[in-house]
Amino acid sequence: xxxxKLASHNPGRKLFSSKIAAIVVWxxxxxxxxxxxxxxxxxxxxxxxxxNEAWWSSLLxxxxxxxxxxxxxxxxGSESLSNGVLPYFINSIVITLPATIFPIVIATxxxxxxxxxxxxxxxxxxxxxxALQIVPLQMSLIPxxxxxxxxxxxxxxxxxxxxxxxxxxxxxWLPHTMFALPLAIYLLHNFIAGLPRDLMEAAHVDGAxxxxxxxxxxxxxxIPGIASIAIFQFLWVWNDxxxxxxxxxxxxxxxxxxxxxxxxxxxxxxxYTALSAGAFITIAVPLIVFFSLQRYFVRGLLAGSVK
Amino acid sequence: xxxxxxxxxxxxxxxFSSIAIFFIVLGVLFAIAGRANGKKxxxxxxxxxxxxALVLLFAGLIIPAIRTFIFSFxxxxxxxxxxxxNYYWMTQDPNIKIIMVNTILWIMVVPIFTAGxxxxxxxxxxxxxxxxIPKSLLFMPMAISFVGASIxxxxxxxxxxxxxxxxxxxxxxVDFFGGTxxxxxxxxxxxxxxxxxxxxxxxxxxGMVILSAAIKGVPADIVxxxxxxxxxxxxxxRNITFPMIKGTFIVVLATGVVGSLKLFDIVRTMTGGNFxxxxxxxxxxxxxxxxxDQGKGSALAxxxxxxxxxxxxxxxxSLRRERTH
Numbered sequence: 208x209x210x211x212k213l214a215s216h217n218p219g220r221k222l223f224s225s226k227i228a229a230i231v232v233w234x235x236x237x238x239x240x241x242x243x244x245x246x247x248x249x250x251x252x253x254x255x256x257x258x259n260e261a262w263w264s265s266l267l268x269x270x271x272x273x274x275x276x277x278x279x280x281x282x283x284g285s286e287s288l289s290n291g292v293l294p295y296f297i298n299s300i301v302i303t304l305p306a307t308i309f310p311i312v313i314a315t316x317x318x319x320x321x322x323x324x325x326x327x328x329x330x331x332x333x334x335x336x337x338a339l340q341i342v343p344l345q346m347s348l349i350p351x352x353x354x355x356x357x358x359x360x361x362x363x364x365x366x367x368x369x370x371x372x373x374x375x376x377x378x379x380w381l382p383h384t385m386f387a388l389p390l391a392i393y394l395l396h397n398f399i400a401g402l403p404r405d406l407m408e409a410a411h412v413d414g415a416x417x418x419x420x421x422x423x424x425x426x427x428x429x430i431p432g433i434a435s436i437a438i439f440q441f442l443w444v445w446n447d448x449x450x451x452x453x454x455x456x457x458x459x460x461x462x463x464x465x466x467x468x469x470x471x472x473x474x475x476x477x478x479y480t481a482l483s484a485g486a487f488i489t490i491a492v493p494l495i496v497f498f499s500l501q502r503y504f505v506r507g508l509l510a511g512s513v514k
Numbered sequence: 515x516x517x518x519x520x521x522x523x524x525x526x527x528x529x530f531s532s533i534a535i536f537f538i539v540l541g542v543l544f545a546i547a548g549r550a551n552g553k554k555x556x557x558x559x560x561x562x563x564x565x566x567a568l569v570l571l572f573a574g575l576i577i578p579a580i581r582t583f584i585f586s587f588x589x590x591x592x593x594x595x596x597x598x599x600n601y602y603w604m605t606q607d608p609n610i611k612i613i614m615v616n617t618i619l620w621i622m623v624v625p626i627f628t629a630g631x632x633x634x635x636x637x638x639x640x641x642x643x644x645x646x647i648p649k650s651l652l653f654m655p656m657a658i659s660f661v662g663a664s665i666x667x668x669x670x671x672x673x674x675x676x677x678x679x680x681x682x683x684x685x686x687x688v689d690f691f692g693g694t695x696x697x698x699x700x701x702x703x704x705x706x707x708x709x710x711x712x713x714x715x716x717x718x719x720x721g722m723v724i725l726s727a728a729i730k731g732v733p734a735d736i737v738x739x740x741x742x743x744x745x746x747x748x749x750x751x752r753n754i755t756f757p758m759i760k761g762t763f764i765v766v767l768a769t770g771v772v773g774s775l776k777l778f779d780i781v782r783t784m785t786g787g788n789f790x791x792x793x794x795x796x797x798x799x800x801x802x803x804x805x806x807d808q809g810k811g812s813a814l815a816x817x818x819x820x821x822x823x824x825x826x827x828x829x830x831x832s833l834r835r836e837r838t839h
Contacts, residue, residue, distance in 0.1 A: 228638035235635060236648040239655070239715065245683060246666045261681045262669075290518065297522050301529045308533060312540070317567035324560050339571060341826040342579050343776055345798050345815040349585060349808050350578035376528060385574025388567055417559040418548040446659030448779045449799070460521065469661045469783050472668065482665060490662040497657035501650060504657070505723060 250275055250483035257479050275484035288471075292485050294459040295467040299445060299492075301376055302455075302463050306383035306444045311437050313384065314391035315399070315429065319421055321392070322400035323407060333396060339389040348453050351382055355454070374456045379463075382454055383444050391436055398432030399425060435506040442493050442504075464489050579819075585812035592808045600813035613792050616706055617821075620777060620793065623707070625770030628714050632721030632766060637751070639726055649726070653719035660716065660779030667712045668784065673697045684708075702790040709791060712780050717773060721766035728762040729755065761832065768825050775822050794818050 248262040251271035265271075282291035321333045355373040372378035402425065410420050426433075451466040459467075468489050471482055497504055543562055550558045585592045586600055604610045635652065639645045655663060672682030673695055680686045685695035699705050732755055740754050756763075778795040781787055787796045794814060802811035 225641045228641035229643075232635060232638050232642055232645075232648050235631075236651050239652050241683070242666045242670050242715070243655070243658075245669055249669055258674075258681065259679060261679060261683075261686060263683075263686075294518070294522060297525055301525045304529055305532055305536075309536060312536075313566050313570065316563045320560055320563035324556065324563065326556075326560060336567075336571065338830065339575055341819075341823050341830075342575050343815070343818055343822055345776075345795060345818055346582045347575055347578035348815075349802055349812060350581035351574060353581075354573070354578075376525070377532070380532075381570075382574065385570045388571055389575070392567060416548055416551070416555060417563070418544045421563075422544070442657060446662075448659070448661055448782065449795075452799070453803070465659050465661050468665065469779070472665065472783050483669070486662050486665040490658045493657040493659070494654070497654060498650075505653070 246483055246486060249479070250487045252480075252483075254480045257483070275480040276488070279481045279484040279488065288481055290459060292464055292467060292488060295462055295464040296488065298455075298459070298461055299463040299465065302379050302383075302451075302461075303441055303444045305376075305380045306387075307437055307441045309380060310384040310387035310391055311395075311433060311440060314388055315395050315426075315433060316421070317388070317392050318395035318399045319417075319425055322396055323420075323425075324417060333393075336389050337393045340393070344386055344449060347382075347386070348449075351385075352453060355381075373454070374458075374461060376461060379450065379454045379461065382450055383447070386450070387440055387443075391440065394436050395429070395432060398429050402428055431503075435503045438496060438500055438503050442496065445493055582812045582815050585808050586816050588809050588812075590805075590807040590809050596809060600809045603810060604813065604817070609792065610797070612790055613794055613797050616790075616792060617775065617794050619703075619706060620710065620774040621771045624710050624713055624774045625767045627710070628718050628770045629721050629763060629766040631714070632718050633725050633763060635718075635722045636725035636729055639722070640729055649723070653723055655716045656719045658716060660712075661783050663712050663716050664780050664783035667708075667715070671698045671708060673699075699785055700789050705785065705789055706791050709780055709784055712784070713774070713777065717770065720769070724762055725759060725766065728759040732758045764832070765829065768829050771825050772822055775818060794821075 245262050248265060249257060251273070252260075252262065252265055253270075253272050253274065256265060256270070278291070279288065280291045280293050280296075282289050317336075321329055321336075352373065355370050355378050358370070370378075372381065406424055407420060410424055415423070445463075446465060447463075448466055448469055451463050452469075455461040455463065455466065457466065457470060464485075468482075468485050471478065471485060547558050547562050587595060587597060589596050639649060642648075658666070669681075670683045671685075672680075673685050674680055674682075676694075680689050680695055682695075682698075684698060688695045698708055736758075737750070737754060740750060745753060776795050777793055778799065781791055781793050781796045782799070785791045787793070787800060795818060798811050798814040798818065801807045801814060805811075
């Protein structure tokens with residue numbers, strides 16, 4: 208495709224007048240944004256006001272409070288939230304950091320090997336790893352959980368010891384790391400295989416081994432690609448529910464905030480104050496990432512949304 | 515408070531020590547293996563670079579997938595064979611029939627709406643000023659988890675008894691236009707469509723952004739040449755622009771189909787699969803972790819896998835074709 212002269216005029220020109228286009232786009236944008244604003248406004252209302260007045264009416268005579276946030280963060284005395292969501296928020300951070308760093312580092316190394324250490328069958332292996340993306344998460348959950356709790360046996364001989372990490376943080380980092388690899392290796396391979404061959408060869412002629420080339424050449428040059436994939440993985444782990452429900456017990460020792468939030472939904476009545484404020488605390492982190500790193504975010508998401 | 519600290523401070527020490535140990539082990543491996551030279555250098559490097567990924571892929575995906583396949587022919591505790599019983603059960607159980615109908619609805623309605631709306635907005639965005647503002651607002655829900663999105667829409671779909679103030683937007687709008695609000699999540703089959711709206715709300719921005727990029731990538735000279743030949747408006751779009759972005763459009767559709775098949779979080783959060791809204795992925799979870807039937811759960815996972823596979827193979831093949839060009 209010629210990149211020199213991209214469409215400066217709209218190819219669908221005259222399909223819509225720009226006035227109609229503006230009206231449609233801005234009305235859809237309005238519709239798309241209102242639900243989130245509704246949650247934000249609701250989360251600042253007192254527990255009686257939430258039930259007695261619609262949030263758009265409250266906008267006309269505002270009387271807002273931070274009590275919901277205080278209650279939901281530090282605990283509101285109810286049975287389900289005695290210590291608030293703060294422990295779960297901490298758990299989310301504790302889960303997400305390693306579950307982002309581990310797979311990205313391991314995938315970067317594998318991608319380098321597949322791209323630049325030639326060996327017989329490397330093309331086949333690359334395609335095989337890529338094809339593993341078709342295996343849905345659901346295919347792994349039960350056996351992996353059994354492996355964590357009971358190890359693996361053939362007959363009565365243990366071929367793999369029980370790891371004893373079920374319900375611990377390591378038991379959540381590990382599945383996230385495993386599930387992230389096929390896509391991360393594929394995407395990072397695209398970045399790393401595209402690095403200039405001359406550079407690699409020159410380094411090898413100068414006597415650098417693969418470890419040095421990886422550290423001194425590949426890592427610095429691949430950082431933009433790594434960053435966008437890392438952001439995608441971060442959001443994926445932060446927003447995940449299925450892995451958390453399966454591998455973390457719902458307790459405040461390990462469960463992330465997203466799964467805590469899902470369990471709060473069952474409550475009615477005064478639970479709404481906790482629900483609205485809790486939801487906003489949960490989505491605040493991804494939204495901050497979104498608005499501050501939008502460029503990387505878009506790139507990572509476009510690359511990774513097939514997951 | 516001291517309880518709080520004694521529980522939560524160790525969390526941070528464990529996370530930072532784990533990350534530190536991870537990098538120290540890598541550093542030591544790199545340092546030792548880097549000393550090897552001669553014939554052994556290459557296999558050692560290969561082992562260290564590729565080994566961890568391969569071990570994790572085998573232990574985490576390949577072996578578990580095979581075991582799930584085997585479990586699907588076994589009883590709930592996976593210690594006795596039952597043949598095809600778990601699959602036969604699917605053809606007989608009335609709940610599975612509802613689930614299959616819902617799943618077909620999801621994969622027919624959601625991708626078309628998501629991709630259609632995304633295409634319309636992508637074309638229109640190209641025509642307006644300040645396109646980056648609506649674009650990022652329309653894309654924003656993509657950063658929100660399905661659970662978060664479900665709660666946002668729980669407030670939109672909230673229903674109160676007649677006589678009380680309707681605090682949900684949907685009920686208030688229906689009320690305003692003279693209709694009678696009802697408990698939306700209990701109304702079959704409308705509730706399934708209301709759940710679909712949540713999915714479209716989060717995923718539409720993805721399609722819009724990549725279709726928008728594809729439209730901007732159509733070379734201007736081709737468009738101008740055909741405009742000189744008298745093509746304009748709808749014909750220009752249908753004959754020139756759309757054929758050039760068709761590949762992207764199909765990727766957006768396929769992503770919607772796969773996403774709808776794997777859908778879990780929204781149904782789990784909004785209805786728990788009750789009131790006739792259940793879908794495959796949620797039923798799989800319920801069979802395993804609520805009914806404690808690993809056999810049926812595994813069989814459902816296999817069905818999910820078989821449904822997803824052809825679409826993903828199509829995507830992989832078109833991706834490979836692109837690479838060879």
